[in-house]
Structure formats: C-alpha cells, structure tokens
Amino acid sequence: MMYGFSFHRPKSLAEAADVFARADDPTYVSGGHSLLPTMKSRLAAPSDLIALTHLPELQGITRDGDRVIIGAAQTHASVASAALVQDALPALAQLAGSIGDMQVRHRGTIGGSLANNDPAADYPSAVLALGATIVTSTREIHADDYFDGMFATALELGEIITAIAFPIPKSAGYAKMRNPASRYALAASFVAKTEDAVRVAITGAGSDGVFRWSAAEKALGASFDSAALAGLALSADDMLGDMHADASYRAHLAAICTQRAVDNQGRLTLL
Amino acid sequence: MRQLAITVNGEVRTADVEDRTLLVEFLREGLGLTGTHVGCDTTQCGACTVIMDGQAVKSCTVLAVMAEGAEVRTIEGLADGDRLHPLQDAFSRHHALQCGFCTPGMIMASLDVIERHGADLDAQTVRHELEGNLCRCTGYHNIVKAVLDAAGRGSPR
Structure with missing residues (x-):
C-alpha cells in the first residue's frame, strides 16, 4: 500500500499552482500511470497529489495553421484516434496508439509522459524530432531546450505543461523495437523531414534519455534514403545496457529503427 | 477518511x-x-x-x-438476472476460460473493444486491444473467438 497523502482537485491552473506552492512535498498527477505504480512500490511518497487532467486549460486537440496543438491532458487514446492528428501527423497518432496497452492509453496523458521524461517513453522522441514547443503555465520551451537527461526536464518546480505545439512536417516516421515482455521501447527512432532539414530522435536507448542523432540528420539531409545511413553507428558508450539488451545491441537497434523510420515515413513500424 | x-x-x-x-x-x-x-x-x-x-x-x-x-x-453489472450477458455467454460456449481468474477483466476490456469497433472488429484488433489483459491458461485463441462471436463477427458456435 502507498504511503498516505492528500488528494486535491483544483478548479483552475492558478489554483493548482497555489495548492502546489503551499504544500509540503507535493506533486502533480495526470493519468497517474507512472506515478501511482511508483508510489505503490514506495519509491515515491509525495505529501500531496494535485490532479490536473480535468483542468480546462489542458484540454483539446486543434490545428493552428501549420501546427497541431495538443492539450497536455489529452490521453494517448484520444491522440491516437483524433482525425486531425491522423491526417496531419499520422506517425504521431500511431505512436500514441502503440503506448502501453488499451487501458493505459485511456488514462495516460501526453503532458504526464513529457513531464516524467522516462528514458523509454515514446512521446519524447516525437517532440524532439518534430522540434515541438512545450507550452507551460508560465512560458514556452522549445524541445531542444526541454529534455535534460533521464527523468529530468527544464520544468521549474511547480510549472505545469498545458499543451504541446507540433509543427507539421513534410513527413515523419516512427520505428520501435519493443521489449517483448514489458512492451517498452528497447530502442526507437522518430525521423521527421521538413522543408529544409531532417531531425532524428532516439528514445529507449540513450543512457541520458532521448537524444538527437546528428550524424544521421546530416546524412539524411544530404540524401533522404536509408542507404545514406550506411556506415553510421552510434557509440555503445552512450547507450543504456541492462539484462534485456546490452549497450552495443541498443546502439545497433537504434540505427536499424532509424533506417526503418526513413523507409516507412507516414507511419509507425514495429520491429 | x-x-x-x-x-x-x-x-x-x-x-x-x-x-x-x-x-x-x-x-x-x-x-x-x-x-x-x-x-x-x-x-x-x-x-x-x-x-x-x-x-x-x-x-x-x-x-x-x-x-x-x-x-x-x-x-x-453485466448479467440480467440469470441471463448471462452475450460476452459471458460467448466466453462460456467457446471455452474462453480455464481457471477464470482473468475472465472478469478480460470481459470488461472486451466490452470496451466491441463498443468502440462494432461491426469493424477483426481478430487482429481484438488481439492488439487485449494486449493489456494476461491469461496464463488459455493461450488466448478461444478468447479471441468468443469476443468476435459476441461482436456478431462470425466464429461458428
């Protein structure tokens, strides 16, 4: 059983921040599908849980010119099934539909996933490769400035993600090799092609969390073809290694995923 | 409290x-x-x-x-008195359970799958969307048959 805590359901973003500021050791909770299991195993014991998913400021999926704006409280299932996302960013919709399982997708949210920044989470790769903007209760943060290592982000204490703004690329693809038991990514690559650049972001593999593979970006920028990746390799020194996949295997998988993501733009590829 | x-x-x-x-x-x-x-x-x-x-x-x-x-x-909340819900009935007829421990969760998840997909439901979708329900007895095959049957998607009795 979890340690005790006080649960709050604020009515507005301002009230949420106010409760946070006055509490002893608070944390925000969205879908709770990372936080509650962590609390059940007693690896976290916040004094106060402040619920965010019902807040009006965090809702909605809209298109604003050449951007798709997704409210932080949108569940993975709602992103996966949104026609607007399926049309403008099919790889992102299919990525969302590949997170966890059906029940998890009904509760977990995009904002929660990004605030947590699990090194094996799917969304960070899409946010980084697409050069998205994280909109918070106080400012806007570009993806390049947001991710700060495993489970770490640029968010200040008490800051709340309200939305994520994704620029619509010319095309994008996501390829993932899943752990057959946990279904978390052992390695995954999101490749986005815009008018003037290619961005490649790898999740699941890096020892410092999600990262851009700049050598691959350069090669694909010159020739957008998986053959352009021949001879490029990631260093095992920068990869995670565990009983499921050692570092050199993850480095290899990340490269294979990148090739597949290039070959299969416009969709998710599961290896 | x-x-x-x-x-x-x-x-x-x-x-x-x-x-x-x-x-x-x-x-x-x-x-x-x-x-x-x-x-x-x-x-x-x-x-x-x-x-x-x-x-x-x-x-x-x-x-x-x-x-x-x-x-x-x-x-x-599914059965109507002594009359089983079509999903419960299909699980019974297709031998979609052995020990039965996973069955309530399996049926509630299946209910959601059927309600969302209706007549478009196919075996691949059932398997994908029941990924979050583990059964250590059946091997899933008869569960998929039962869900498709209850959805009105074939699988002869």
Whole structure:
C-alpha cells in the first residue's frame, strides 16, 4: 500500500499552482500511470497529489495553421484516434496508439509522459524530432531546450505543461523495437523531414534519455534514403545496457529503427 | 477518511475511503463487489479492468477519489438476472476460460473493444486491444473467438 497523502482537485491552473506552492512535498498527477505504480512500490511518497487532467486549460486537440496543438491532458487514446492528428501527423497518432496497452492509453496523458521524461517513453522522441514547443503555465520551451537527461526536464518546480505545439512536417516516421515482455521501447527512432532539414530522435536507448542523432540528420539531409545511413553507428558508450539488451545491441537497434523510420515515413513500424 | 460516491452499475454507491484508496479497493472492500480481481497490482495483468466513464481502465491504478462522480461498470453489472450477458455467454460456449481468474477483466476490456469497433472488429484488433489483459491458461485463441462471436463477427458456435 502507498504511503498516505492528500488528494486535491483544483478548479483552475492558478489554483493548482497555489495548492502546489503551499504544500509540503507535493506533486502533480495526470493519468497517474507512472506515478501511482511508483508510489505503490514506495519509491515515491509525495505529501500531496494535485490532479490536473480535468483542468480546462489542458484540454483539446486543434490545428493552428501549420501546427497541431495538443492539450497536455489529452490521453494517448484520444491522440491516437483524433482525425486531425491522423491526417496531419499520422506517425504521431500511431505512436500514441502503440503506448502501453488499451487501458493505459485511456488514462495516460501526453503532458504526464513529457513531464516524467522516462528514458523509454515514446512521446519524447516525437517532440524532439518534430522540434515541438512545450507550452507551460508560465512560458514556452522549445524541445531542444526541454529534455535534460533521464527523468529530468527544464520544468521549474511547480510549472505545469498545458499543451504541446507540433509543427507539421513534410513527413515523419516512427520505428520501435519493443521489449517483448514489458512492451517498452528497447530502442526507437522518430525521423521527421521538413522543408529544409531532417531531425532524428532516439528514445529507449540513450543512457541520458532521448537524444538527437546528428550524424544521421546530416546524412539524411544530404540524401533522404536509408542507404545514406550506411556506415553510421552510434557509440555503445552512450547507450543504456541492462539484462534485456546490452549497450552495443541498443546502439545497433537504434540505427536499424532509424533506417526503418526513413523507409516507412507516414507511419509507425514495429520491429 | 472521507465518504466517496461513485455510480457503480447504475446505482450511486458510497463508501469510506482514504485518499490513497484504489478504485479496485473501493469496489472490492468498500462495496463487496469481488468480481473485479487484483492480479498483479502493477498495471500489467488487466484482471482489475472495469469501465469508467465508457473506457476500460485498470482499477488498481486509479485512485478511488479520481473516480468521484464517475460512472463505473463492473462484471457484476453485466448479467440480467440469470441471463448471462452475450460476452459471458460467448466466453462460456467457446471455452474462453480455464481457471477464470482473468475472465472478469478480460470481459470488461472486451466490452470496451466491441463498443468502440462494432461491426469493424477483426481478430487482429481484438488481439492488439487485449494486449493489456494476461491469461496464463488459455493461450488466448478461444478468447479471441468468443469476443468476435459476441461482436456478431462470425466464429461458428
């Protein structure tokens, strides 16, 4: 059983921040599908849980010119099934539909996933490769400035993600090799092609969390073809290694995923 | 402790809970609805699946207070008296269970799958969407047959 805590359901973003500021050791909770299991195993014991998913400021999926704006409280299932996302960013919709399982997708949210920044989470790769903007209760943060290592982000204490703004690329693809038991990514690559650049972001593999593979970006920028990746390799020194996949295997998988993501733009590829 | 009200199987039900009480504990210990099972208690096995505001969720990973004011459906709400729900009937006819421990969660998840996909349902979709429900007996084959049958999608009796 979890340690005790006080649960709050604020009515507005301002009230949420106010409760946070006055509490002893608070944390925000969205879908709770990372936080509650962590609390059940007693690896976290916040004094106060402040619920965010019902807040009006965090809702909605809209298109604003050449951007798709997704409210932080949108569940993975709602992103996966949104026609607007399926049309403008099919790889992102299919990525969302590949997170966890059906029940998890009904509760977990995009904002929660990004605030947590699990090194094996799917969304960070899409946010980084697409050069998205994280909109918070106080400012806007570009993806390049947001991710700060495993489970770490640029968010200040008490800051709340309200939305994520994704620029619509010319095309994008996501390829993932899943752990057959946990279904978390052992390695995954999101490749986005815009008018003037290619961005490649790898999740699941890096020892410092999600990262851009700049050598691959350069090669694909010159020739957008998986053959352009021949001879490029990631260093095992920068990869995670565990009983499921050692570092050199993850480095290899990340490269294979990148090739597949290039070959299969416009969709998710599961290896 | 506080008194919490949740609509369960169409009736407003109340029980005393702590903020840390899980939805599954509210159902089993607060209301005595023990059809919803706790398998892994780590969001993996799906035995605790219930429908909350129209969506299948794992009730071991939802706080009871998060479900305040919600509409929850559990396995106890499916049968009409002695008459089994079509999904329960299909599970029985297709031998889609052996020990039966996963069955309530399997059926509640399947109910969501059928309600969302209707006539478009196919075996691949059933398998994908039941990924969060583990069965250690059947090998899943008869579960998929039962779900397709209950959805009106073939599988001869």
